[in-house]
Amino acid sequence: MDALALLQIIESGLRLSVPLIFACLAGLWSEKSGIVDIGLEGKMLIAAFAAAVAAFLTGQAWIGVLAAVFASTLLGLLHGFASISQRGNQIISGVALNMLAAGLTALLGNVIFKQGGRSPPLDGAARLPELALGQSAMTILAISAVLLTALALARTRFGLRVRAAGENPAAVDNAGASLTRLRYGAVILAGILCGFAGATLSLGQAAGFLPMMTAGQGFVALAALIFAKWRAWPAFWTCLLFGLLDAVAIRLQGVSLPGIGAIPVQAIQALPYLFTIVLLAGFMGRAVPPRAAGQPYVKER
Amino acid sequence: MRALVLRLAFSAVASLASVGLAPAQTIKPAIVYDLGGKFDKSFNEGVYQGAEQFKKVTGIDYRDFEIQNDAQREQALRRFARDGFSPIVAVGFSQATALEKVAKEFPNTKFTLIDMVVNAPNVQSVVFKEQEGSYLVGLLAAMASKTGKVGFVGGMDIPLIRRFACSYVQGVKAANPAADVFQNMTGTTGAAWNDPVKGAELAKSQIDRGADVVYHAAGGTGIGVLRATADAGKLGIGVDSNQNGMHPGKVLTSMLKRVDVATLTSFSDAKDGKWKPGVLVLGLNEKGVDWALDEHNKALITPAMKAAADKAAAAIVSGTVKVHDYMSDGKCPL
Numbered sequence: 001m002d003a004l005a006l007l008q009i010i011e012s013g014l015r016l017s018v019p020l021i022f023a024c025l026a027g028l029w030s031e032k033s034g035i036v037d038i039g040l041e042g043k044m045l046i047a048a049f050a051a052a053v054a055a056f057l058t059g060q061a062w063i064g065v066l067a068a069v070f071a072s073t074l075l076g077l078l079h080g081f082a083s084i085s086q087r088g089n090q091i092i093s094g095v096a097l098n099m100l101a102a103g104l105t106a107l108l109g110n111v112i113f114k115q116g117g118r119s120p121p122l123d124g125a126a127r128l129p130e131l132a133l134g135q136s137a138m139t140i141l142a143i144s145a146v147l148l149t150a151l152a153l154a155r156t157r158f159g160l161r162v163r164a165a166g167e168n169p170a171a172v173d174n175a176g177a178s179l180t181r182l183r184y185g186a187v188i189l190a191g192i193l194c195g196f197a198g199a200t201l202s203l204g205q206a207a208g209f210l211p212m213m214t215a216g217q218g219f220v221a222l223a224a225l226i227f228a229k230w231r232a233w234p235a236f237w238t239c240l241l242f243g244l245l246d247a248v249a250i251r252l253q254g255v256s257l258p259g260i261g262a263i264p265v266q267a268i269q270a271l272p273y274l275f276t277i278v279l280l281a282g283f284m285g286r287a288v289p290p291r292a293a294g295q296p297y298v299k300e301r
Numbered sequence: 302m303r304a305l306v307l308r309l310a311f312s313a314v315a316s317l318a319s320v321g322l323a324p325a326q327t328i329k330p331a332i333v334y335d336l337g338g339k340f341d342k343s344f345n346e347g348v349y350q351g352a353e354q355f356k357k358v359t360g361i362d363y364r365d366f367e368i369q370n371d372a373q374r375e376q377a378l379r380r381f382a383r384d385g386f387s388p389i390v391a392v393g394f395s396q397a398t399a400l401e402k403v404a405k406e407f408p409n410t411k412f413t414l415i416d417m418v419v420n421a422p423n424v425q426s427v428v429f430k431e432q433e434g435s436y437l438v439g440l441l442a443a444m445a446s447k448t449g450k451v452g453f454v455g456g457m458d459i460p461l462i463r464r465f466a467c468s469y470v471q472g473v474k475a476a477n478p479a480a481d482v483f484q485n486m487t488g489t490t491g492a493a494w495n496d497p498v499k500g501a502e503l504a505k506s507q508i509d510r511g512a513d514v515v516y517h518a519a520g521g522t523g524i525g526v527l528r529a530t531a532d533a534g535k536l537g538i539g540v541d542s543n544q545n546g547m548h549p550g551k552v553l554t555s556m557l558k559r560v561d562v563a564t565l566t567s568f569s570d571a572k573d574g575k576w577k578p579g580v581l582v583l584g585l586n587e588k589g590v591d592w593a594l595d596e597h598n599k600a601l602i603t604p605a606m607k608a609a610a611d612k613a614a615a616a617i618v619s620g621t622v623k624v625h626d627y628m629s630d631g632k633c634p635l
Contacts, residue, residue, distance in 0.1 A: 004509075005509075005510075008506070008509045012502060012505065012506065015502075016502070115339075115340040116338040116339045116340045116367055117338075118338070118340050121524065121528070121547070130532075134505075201498070205498045205501070206497045206498050206501070206525060207497075207524075207528050208524075210495065210497065210521070211338075213498075215492070215496070247502070250485070250499070250502050250503055250506055251506050253485050253486065253503075266458070266489050
């Protein structure tokens with residue numbers, strides 16, 4: 001394997017990890033504020049759908065991105081309403097969102113385009129252009145999102161309060177900050193980030209929408225979040241690792257290694273998952289979630 | 302109870318009426334698509350087009366079902382059979398196990414299975430000699446390639462797709478014995494038929510290694526393969542349906558597998574009372590497989606390439622060129 005091949009694997013890995021990075025950061029914001037977000041998958045899916053529809057109708061990729069952010073934020077607010085205002089079970093609300101998104105996108109897609117839920121292929125300006133090294137603008141946006149998230153959670157008043165909301169909501173409440181507003185803020189941020197993730201999928205990596213095109217990436221992002229122990233930079237490296245493993249699996253296929261010969265396709269494809277389990281089981285130590293995550297806050301009377 | 306009696310009486314009258322009034326057999330055809338969906342621009346869509354053509358010619362409507370997971374195959378087939386549909390076209394090799402079971406339960410229903418053989422008195426199995434078509438597009442790929450390197454992206458890793466790959470390699474080597482062929486499979490589950498992102502990544506990896514023509518046999522995944530080759534300014538080769546028009550001038554040709562004809566024939570034979578169970582093997586000779594030449598790829602196919610492909614096709618039909626069938630021995634000698 002020469003330097004060029006290595007560079008190509010890194011390019012491909014970075015490209016594949018971009019939606020994961022966005023989704024993982026979305027989960028980070030939401031859970032730091034104390035709202036468990038199983039619905040990352042659903043938000044990504046609806047964002048991918050909205051992006052494809054808007055980009056197809058207007059022929060402009062950036063309008064697609066805006067539509068994705070809007071749709072995903074709307075779904076996020078629904079989750080927020082159920083779990084913040086109504087103090088519902090956050091897991092159930094998240095699962096419901098995933099189901100809603102899976103069914104709704106396929107149904108609407110079929111009504112609009114009559115192609116079994118698929119959108120027509122996008123061309124030209126309706127797709128995110130490749131800037132350099134096989135990356136679109138979304139890669140830059142993803143890395144800046146990591147930077148900003150890390151900075152905001154460590155240094156800004158909003159970030160610190162969000163963290164407090166997830167660890168000890170009563171303290172935030174006693175200090176006079178509005179817990180509701182903080183958590184809604186975090187949920188909206190998560191919606192925006194999931195919007196970028198979905199738009200990357202349907203406008204960047206693929207050229208159009210397919211039913212269930214997220215294929216479990218929202219859950220992989222959740223796993224990455226736990227893996228990274230709810231911290232921004234580790235989340236970035238974890239997602240990058242997952243993307244790289246995927247890229248390596250693609251490139252290694254059919255290549256015969258010295259001494260071993262050609263590895264069966266199945267073994268190569270199991271590699272990322274195997275690696276994840278080994279890393280999770282052996283090298284990670286304890287991952288402690290934000291203490292109040294998943295518990296609705298009830299003001300003492 | 303009264304409603305039941307009424308309904309029974311009504312259905313008896315209705316069936317009498319249909320026997321009495323319609324001299325030509327009226328049929329209720331149905332289709333169960335494979336994973337990948339009706340609009341995969343490839344395998345399933347070919348069946349859809351055949352059915353639509355039947356509808357246009359005869360005015361007889363049909364019902365269809367797109368499965369979302371493997372468990373639905375049997376349910377869908379049984380549901381259609383119970384509701385009196387016949388013939389029922391089951392699309393794809395994966396339907397074989399489910400079909401075998403359901404065909405036994407409904408001995409009076411006619412089933413047509415595409416891409417796999419089930420031996421039952423009420424099942425018609427249609428299989429194609431994909432190796433012959435793949436050989437021809439391999440030949441064309443090698444002649445169109447400037448780098449001497451070509452690629453193949455398969456869908457699910459199964460013997461049927463290995464058959465495409467193996468004979469493609471044979472065709473490539475026939476035109477250029479020194480050519481390199483990169484082969485990749487998308488996955489090992491049904492999801493591999495519907496993963497254009499992965500398809501695009503696989504094609505990109507082959508292009509990075511120098512391939513300038515990439516052939517796919519991957520259903521909906523192939524949409525990504527053709528897009529990646531078109532984006533990179535290289536050539537793709539379509540499969541099953543004619544995919545030349547998806548990226549005009551960027552798709553060298555398409556290996557046609559006439560599932561549309563198979564569907565149309567099954568429906569119209571059933572309508573005319575000519576439908577027969579058994580195994581149909583469609584190759585170049587029967588026009589069951591072919592390569593596509595139309596206004597979209599006219600400029601890409603030079604007269605020399607067309608002549609070579611025609612010559613090879615004639616040689617395959619006459620038997621002077623033997624294309625290896627991977628499924629006959631599970632090996633690829635190349």
